Each structure stands twice: as structure tokens, then as C-alpha cells.
Amino acid sequence: MKNPPGVLARLFGRAKPAPVVSSLATAVLNRPLLADRATAEAMVNAYLTGDVTSLDTQLTTDRVSATPAPEAETAGQIGVINISGGLVNRPMPGASGAGPVSYTAIRDAFDELIEDDGISAVVFRLETPGGMASGLFDMSDRIFAARGRKPIHALVDDYAYSAGYGLAAACDEIWVSRTGGVGSVGVCAFHYDWSGNDAQIGLKVTPIYAGEQKIDFNPHFPMSEQAQARAQEDVDRTYALFVKSIAQYREMDEESVRATQAGVFYGERAVAAGMATRLGTWDDLIAHLGAPGVDAPAQAGDEGDDAGDAELAASSLARPAQAGEISDTAAHAAALAAGTLTEITADEKANGDANAAPAEPATPAAAADATAAEAEAARHAAAGQIATAVRAAGLAPDLTVALMDYVQTPEAVAVEVERAQGIADLCRATHTRSLAVDLIKSGATIEQARAQLDGATASVGDELVTAQPTQSTAVVAAALKQQQGLDPNHVYANRSKNRGSKK
Known part of the structure; x- marks a missing residue:
């Protein structure tokens, strides 16, 4: 069995296949990253060791035809930008393929859909742990500035952290499933110190340089206190910009954004904390936009994994939601509890359906499912009331x-x-x-x-x-x-x- 190529061989393209070009290490090490810390560290290590390649990231654009309907928000084609994996500023093509998803490519795809008169709405479908800080704010500001030209929605399918959340926050609305995660509004940076490994293998590196800060972040030497302080300043400055941007996009005060402490919020907690607009899956969002029944475009890792989406879609309302109306069962229950929506009484329903055929009696299994759904809806409604109070x-x-x-x-x-x-x-x-x-x-x-x-x-x-x-x-x-x-x-x-x- 052959030994796997070393890190240096992989970095400089000598391994076959090379996991990513050498510029990735330059781009992500010793620089502020807007990514979930644990996921970001694992992602960097995975690229450097070849466990992750360009095949694990994806940027595709799909066009879904919407059926004109009075209750739909749009009529015409819906542009869907599918984003999966880590995010970098510029394209990094190389021996391993196209490299991670770049903000440059996202910008080109977004501009094309925004300028196309045949596209009535744009959906960012996100599954990303985040990525580089460089380039993110230019892209998110571009999305934010395009609000009002046509509806722009973010569908968190199944997580959008840090830089990924920055893209989502700039949209008009953020839709998240009951298990979907958003947030991680924070900044991290990584410095790899290889000096201990160098000593073990008998390697001695002698720096020859001019300028006091020239070798501050060289991996062959421990980071000095002064260098670490400068790196912390960069992280703090980026964090301040990140907080300010999220607060502006979501109409929150900066203290509330900071109070999240880069935490991750799931499902109804994300909505209650103001980090998402409403609960919903692909089926809910696409029905809201006027294209009910259209399957979600395939993404990396989607094959054979439809059970989760089917389970989540089972609790959605049968009819498409009207503009501004929450289309999730839990949110429907919350609206009932708040008195903003009136349930149809049994007598009203009987009078309206006098000519309708009698319904089939519910089976015990169906009754049990209905009871469970009602309990779940009540729990979500209670969570919303708690958050509001x-x-x-x-x-x-x-x-x-x-x-x-x-x-x-x-x-x-x-x-x-x-x-x-x-x-x-x-x-x-x-x-x-x-x-x-x-x-x-x-x-x-x-x-x-x-x-x-x-x-x-x-x-x-x-x-x-x-x-x-x-x-x-x-x-x-x-x-x-x-x-x-x-x-x-x-x-x-x-x-x-x-x-x-x-x-």
C-alpha cells in the first residue's frame, strides 16, 4: 500500500489528484474567516489532506417555471442559485477542478438572474459552513441593494453559517426548515505552527528577511505576542463589520447581533431570535412563489435522501401561501393563537361543503398522525409566544x-x-x-x-x-x-x- 502524498506535495500540486491549488492555503491560513469554527477547521484540513475535493462543492443555477396564480407572489420563471460547500473570494481552478465556490461566480449568476426580465424571483438555496471574509461584504451588499427589483429569498437547506448566513441575511426573507441552522455571526483565524514537527524531523529553518513583521505568520516559527495582537485586531475589525452588516440587513440592533455570541440557531428558535423570517422547506417556498409540486434541483449528496424532505413537507399547509402569509403548520397555529387568523368553524365548513361528497373516516394511524401534528404545532406556537413576550x-x-x-x-x-x-x-x-x-x-x-x-x-x-x-x-x-x-x-x-x- 502506497503512502499518501505529504501536505507540501498536495499544496503545490504534485499529488495526483491534487485536492486543491496552493492558493487555497494562502487564502485561508492566517486570515479572518467567516465560517463556523469547527467546520472551518475541518474543511481546511480536509482540503489539505485530500478528503475534500472540488467535487464536494457546487454552484449551479436552475430556472423553475411558476404557474400564474392570484395567491402566488410571482408569475414567470424563478431563478435558483444552488450553493454547496465552502466559499472563497475568487475562482481557484486547478488540477482538482474548479475549486470551492467563489463570490465572483455567485455574483455573475446573481447578476444574470436579476437582469433577466423573464425571471420574476431569485432563490439562494444554501448549504454552506461559510468561508473567506474577503469578498463576502461586496457580494452581500450587492444582494441587499437589489431588494425591491424582484423578490429575493434565501432557502437554508440545510445550514447557512457565518459567510453563508451573510448571503442569506441580505435577502428579503430567510426560510429555514425545522432542523435547519443559521447564524454563527463571528470571525475566526488559523495559524499553523509546524516548528515542533520541524524539530522532530531534524529540519531547521533559518529566516533571512528585512522588515520586522515580514515573518510574523510563517508556519515554521511560533507566533509572537505582537503578531497575535495584530491578527486579533484584524479579526475584531472584521467582526465589527460583520455585525454591522447583519444588523442592517435584518433590521436588528448591533447589540442583539453581538449577543448571539456566534451561536447557531435552529428552526423556530432562528425565527424567534430574528435570525430567520419563517419556517418552511423547498416545497413551501416554491409554492409561495407560484410553482407548487416542482421538485428541488439536485445537489451534491442529494441522491437517495428524499425521506427527510418528505417528512418536513408533510406538515406544510395544503394550499400555497399568500403573499406575506406564513405557510408552515406551526406558524399557522401561532397566528391562530395570536388572533391574527381565524379558524373556519365546523358549521361554516358544513354549510360551504353541503354539496361535497362525505369524507372518508380517518384511520387510527391518520388520527394519531393528526394528533401528533397538532401537538407539534402547539409546541411551535408556544415557542413563538415565549420569544415575543x-x-x-x-x-x-x-x-x-x-x-x-x-x-x-x-x-x-x-x-x-x-x-x-x-x-x-x-x-x-x-x-x-x-x-x-x-x-x-x-x-x-x-x-x-x-x-x-x-x-x-x-x-x-x-x-x-x-x-x-x-x-x-x-x-x-x-x-x-x-x-x-x-x-x-x-x-x-x-x-x-x-x-x-x-x-
Whole structure:
């Protein structure tokens, strides 16, 4: 059995087949990336080792004919841009093929559909962990500027993270399935330090350079503190731009975007947090646009995987949704609960269907399915009510997200908001505001939070506490101790005390 080619051979095109051209490493290492951290790291490693090739990424454009209908948002052809895999700024063709999907190619496909008078709507169908920061904001701003010319929708099928979410956020609406994920509004960067490996194989690299910063990110040397600080500045600057863009696209305040802490939101939580517009699958969206019954274009990995889509589509409403109407069963239940939609009564239905043939009696299995669907719809409706009530309470963005995660029923919102506000006031008074989120999520009462904060403050003070702290108190104490360790005044006081004790 032959040994696989080394990383350098793969990078410089000597392996057959080469997984990607050498410019990929230049593009993604030591530079800010808008990608889900774990997925991005795995993606970079997979390209460099050949586990992922250009065959695993895809950009295709399809045109779906829509049937004119009064309830449809559009009539004519629907342009679908299918995006799968990682994202880079410019095309990187090479021995491995076309390379990852580029913003340049996305721009060309989008411009063609926007300028085509025969296209009445554009759909971005996304399955991407994100990618490079470079080029993303030019592309997303281009999508945002095109709003109003024709409907532009993002269909998250099945995830759109970071840069992928940046593309989705710029669209008029974001449709996400019940299991679809969006978010990860954050920035990461990777520096590969090979110096330890060099030493093991007996390789010594001697740098010959001019300019203090010339070899800051060379993989053969550990990164200096100054270089890391400069890299962090680049990441922070990109993050600020990312947050500002998402806030503008989705009409959110920047603090709410930052409060997500680059987290990922699924299904109804994404809608409740304002990260998506509505729940729906391909079938729901395409029916909304006037093309019911049209199968989704094939994507990489779609073969033999229709069961999930069928299961998700089973709960959608039978008729196409009208413009501005939510077409998902759960959202339908939420509209009923909110009083914005009135259910047809049995008498009204009987009068309207007097000439209709009697319906077949439901089978036990069908009745069970209907009961399960109703329970699921009720759960989604409750989640929407909880999110609306919590947001209306006016808590800080991070406390709002924490409370959404904890509250289980709409009836409990008022009590839990009061608890969260009390805990936040306690933490603010004891200069431990950063601990409020964890205390709220843990379900601690105001009295328990006060006891934990008192015990933790005592355990990190100058006096010796002999009582065994509870586990939660110990966690708070550790956090407080770390926080005090970063306080210059506290450090100076300890140094002065230690000097005095040595005299």
C-alpha cells in the first residue's frame, strides 16, 4: 500500500489528484474567516489532506417555471442559485477542478438572474459552513441593494453559517426548515505552527528577511505576542463589520447581533431570535412563489435522501401561501393563537361543503398522525409566544437569549423575567454582571443567586473560608477569582501585601 502524498506535495500540486491549488492555503491560513469554527477547521484540513475535493462543492443555477396564480407572489420563471460547500473570494481552478465556490461566480449568476426580465424571483438555496471574509461584504451588499427589483429569498437547506448566513441575511426573507441552522455571526483565524514537527524531523529553518513583521505568520516559527495582537485586531475589525452588516440587513440592533455570541440557531428558535423570517422547506417556498409540486434541483449528496424532505413537507399547509402569509403548520397555529387568523368553524365548513361528497373516516394511524401534528404545532406556537413576550420585556440582549433558552411555557414568562431582572441587578451591584447569564440559565432563584454570589465573594477574599462551597458556588468563585486576577488594582494590592509580609 502506497503512502499518501505529504501536505507540501498536495499544496503545490504534485499529488495526483491534487485536492486543491496552493492558493487555497494562502487564502485561508492566517486570515479572518467567516465560517463556523469547527467546520472551518475541518474543511481546511480536509482540503489539505485530500478528503475534500472540488467535487464536494457546487454552484449551479436552475430556472423553475411558476404557474400564474392570484395567491402566488410571482408569475414567470424563478431563478435558483444552488450553493454547496465552502466559499472563497475568487475562482481557484486547478488540477482538482474548479475549486470551492467563489463570490465572483455567485455574483455573475446573481447578476444574470436579476437582469433577466423573464425571471420574476431569485432563490439562494444554501448549504454552506461559510468561508473567506474577503469578498463576502461586496457580494452581500450587492444582494441587499437589489431588494425591491424582484423578490429575493434565501432557502437554508440545510445550514447557512457565518459567510453563508451573510448571503442569506441580505435577502428579503430567510426560510429555514425545522432542523435547519443559521447564524454563527463571528470571525475566526488559523495559524499553523509546524516548528515542533520541524524539530522532530531534524529540519531547521533559518529566516533571512528585512522588515520586522515580514515573518510574523510563517508556519515554521511560533507566533509572537505582537503578531497575535495584530491578527486579533484584524479579526475584531472584521467582526465589527460583520455585525454591522447583519444588523442592517435584518433590521436588528448591533447589540442583539453581538449577543448571539456566534451561536447557531435552529428552526423556530432562528425565527424567534430574528435570525430567520419563517419556517418552511423547498416545497413551501416554491409554492409561495407560484410553482407548487416542482421538485428541488439536485445537489451534491442529494441522491437517495428524499425521506427527510418528505417528512418536513408533510406538515406544510395544503394550499400555497399568500403573499406575506406564513405557510408552515406551526406558524399557522401561532397566528391562530395570536388572533391574527381565524379558524373556519365546523358549521361554516358544513354549510360551504353541503354539496361535497362525505369524507372518508380517518384511520387510527391518520388520527394519531393528526394528533401528533397538532401537538407539534402547539409546541411551535408556544415557542413563538415565549420569544415575543421575552423580547417585549426589554432585557439586555444576552439576558433575552438566555431566558428564551430556559422558559418552557408562555405562562411562566412574567415570573421568569422578574427573576432574570433581579439576578441581573444583583450581579451588577456586586460587579459580576458577566455571571448573570449562567445564573439565569441554571434556574437559580434570586435568593440562591444572592447566596452563591455572597459565598463566592467570600471564598476569593483575603479571609480563609473553611466551609465546603457548593458546586455552583465554586463555579462562581472560580469565575470571580479569574476576573479579579485581571484587575490591575487587585494585582497591585496583592503584590504590596506580599512585599509587606516578607519584611
